Amino acid sequence: MKLYKLARSLVSVILYPLYRIKVVGKGNIPNEGPVIICSNHISNFDPPVVGITSPRTIHFMAKEELFEKKVLGSLLNNIHAFPIKRGMRDRNALRNGLNILSQGEVLGLFPEGSRQRTGEIGEGLTGLGFFALRSEAVVVPCAIIGPYKPGRRLKVAYGEPIDLTSFRENKSSAKEVTDYIMERIRQLYKFHQQ
Incomplete structure (x- = not known):
């Protein structure tokens, strides 16, 4: 936790003015309880930007390859990131995400899976719906409005929590829930944007 706070402070000092x-x-x-923050994805800077603008500590998924590098992998572990295998259903990552939520923590997701350089918001992966349906977490949409250019305004907007009660009661599919959340984003x- 100490390293997370230190990293957050250092990154804030750099990115806020930049x-x-x-x-x-x-x-x-x-302020408390399990939360899923789900955001669009336009840059590699998105995770640290969401991390420094959220009042709570966030646990992010990161592609498994990043953890293979010893120093980077150790750093990611210490700032509450955990690995996910891309392109396949990673049961271990799903289990880790649900465990984080069951402990009342915050899980940060970029449902598009990869960066959308055009600025358009793409389709979301169904892992988002899986976490939303399998937990009691509050889902908070987030929109990052760029571009990431020094001196230009970058806006991070957090929307009202999404009520998924009817989806849970009707036993909706993970895809239906994901599509609904993506539309809210x-x-x-x-x-x-205006």
Whole structure:
């Protein structure tokens, strides 16, 4: 936890002025209890930017290859990231994510899986729906509105928590839930883009 706080402070000092970061809706993130923060994905800087703008510690998934490098892997572990195998159903990563939520922590997801350089918000992977349905977590949409250019304003908008009660009661599929959440991210993005 100490390293996370230190890294967060150092990154904040660099990125806030560099990208003139403006945060909107931070109060939509509950102060306690399990939360899934799900955001669009436009840059490799997205995880640290969401990490420094959230009032709570976030556990992110990161591609498994990053953990193969000793120093980087150790750093990622110490800042609460955990590995996921890309391109396949990774049961271990799913188990880790559910465990984080069961402990009342915050899980950060980028449902598109890879960066969307066009700025358009792509389709979400069903892992998002899986976590939302299998946990009691509050789902908070997040929109990062770029571009990442020094001196240009970067906006990070957190939307109101998404009520998934009806989806859980109706035993909706993970894809249905994912599609619904992605649409909420699109709406948030469009609203704050203006």
